[in-house]
Amino acid sequence: MVRPRVWFPRYKLLLLLFVFILCQSVSSSTSLSFGFYTFSCPSAEIMVKNTVRAASSQDRTVPGKLIRLLFHDCFVEGCDASVLLQGNGTEKTDPANKSLDGFSVIDSAKRVLEIFCPGIVSCADILALAARDAVEFSGGPSIQIPTGRRDGRSSLAANVRPNIIDTSFTLNEMAKVFSSKGLSLDDLVALSGAHTIGSAHCSSFSERFKLDSNGNLTLIDKSLNGPYAAELNKMCPAGTRDDSIKVNNDPGTPLQFDNQYYKNLLEQKGLFSSDSALLNDERTRSKVAEFANNQDSFFESWGASFSKLTTIGVKTDNEGEIRQTCSMVNG
Incomplete structure (x- = not known):
């Protein structure tokens, strides 16, 4: 018996292909990956880069501040934006962090991203991308870094000194x-x-x-x-x-x-x-x-x-959260 030939419309094939790619993206989004925001917020990295470019054009000292901010974040609790949290006894209050700057640039990028992609892009990713872009803006190499970091909910000043390099260190x-x-x-x-x-x-x-x-x-x-x-x-x-x-x-x-x-x-x-x-x-x-x-x-x-x-001690999967505001935890 000859079976009738079944035709599968092209648009259905394309739809299945799209679903397959989307599923692959979701399944790989449980850890850091390149293009993490490809479907959830396609312009995320461009928005961060534009914010850094605008701030750095107005103040040429911004890139150095952003790079230092990233170092002080990643070395203490991992790259989880815990250095951005405000409040008594947070990392930000330790004397070693009193001279940190560049917070307003991260906040500006976050505000833009919350308009177009609410609740999607972490402050930790914004900080890592901003420091990366600061190097490029200053004439350094253009590099790609994976994204998918989540924001920490803990920030303690007591954790700063044991983890930060002092300028007098051997x-x-x-x-x-x-x-x-x-x-x-x-x-x-x-x-x-x-x-x-x-x-x-x-x-x-x-x-x-x-x-x-x-x-x-x-x-x-x-x-x-x-x-x-x-x-x-x-x-x-x-x-x-x-x-x-x-x-x-x-x-x-x-x-x-x-x-x-x-x-x-x-x-x-x-x-x-x-x-x-x-x-x-x-x-x-x-x-x-x-x-x-x-x-x-x-x-x-x-x-x-x-x-x-930028991958030191990152939080992924169900760890941490995606903060609505970089200076405070949700709820």
Whole structure:
């Protein structure tokens, strides 16, 4: 017996294909993935990028602030936007976080996203994407990072100090913190390149030199370039802890994300003791020299290490929540 030939309309085939792709997307959305918002909020990354571009065009110091904000978020409770939460005893209140900035940029992006995609895009993803875009806007590499992070509901100031790198840290102290986050010494050198933009308060390096009884500048940290120390002393006189004054991390190209930071290190012009430590230790010295001589190598390593940074301790699936407002938990 010959069975009748069944014709399946083309539009039904297309519909089935669309459903299949959608199901695949949903099934993979239980963890970080590229294109996580492809169907739920297709323009999410563009909206964040446009917000960062607008803010950075008005204030060229914004990119450095956004990158620092991400570091202070991911290193404490993982990349869950817990650093954005306000209130007594939150991470934001710890003295190490008092100088953090860039919160308004994240809030602006969140407001736009809540209009077009309410309850869809997490503050944690916005922060990671904003820092990524800040690097690109400043002349750094354009990289792709997965999304799908969820926002944490806990933020404690007590968790900040044990997890944040201090500017006076030795290489061993930095390596210990990085290792606890699943990051290597190579990651440490690459991610320290964030200091190619941004600025710092006098108190973050004031212990590196002093004035003697005759008023002459004396180096406490012998690894610091003498003439550079003299320049720093003009802006931040020895002993002052006036945090109304800011100094560029990179005196050469302070607004450009490039490899000048590593060139500065080779000339002993690292602003922080923790910067100089990278040059003074044989475990990291060769990588510093490599990045100083080859910007492409730095950019490639930055992309890989930054991607690892943005996946530290992320919350996915049913963990955390998608905050309606980045500064407070829902309900």
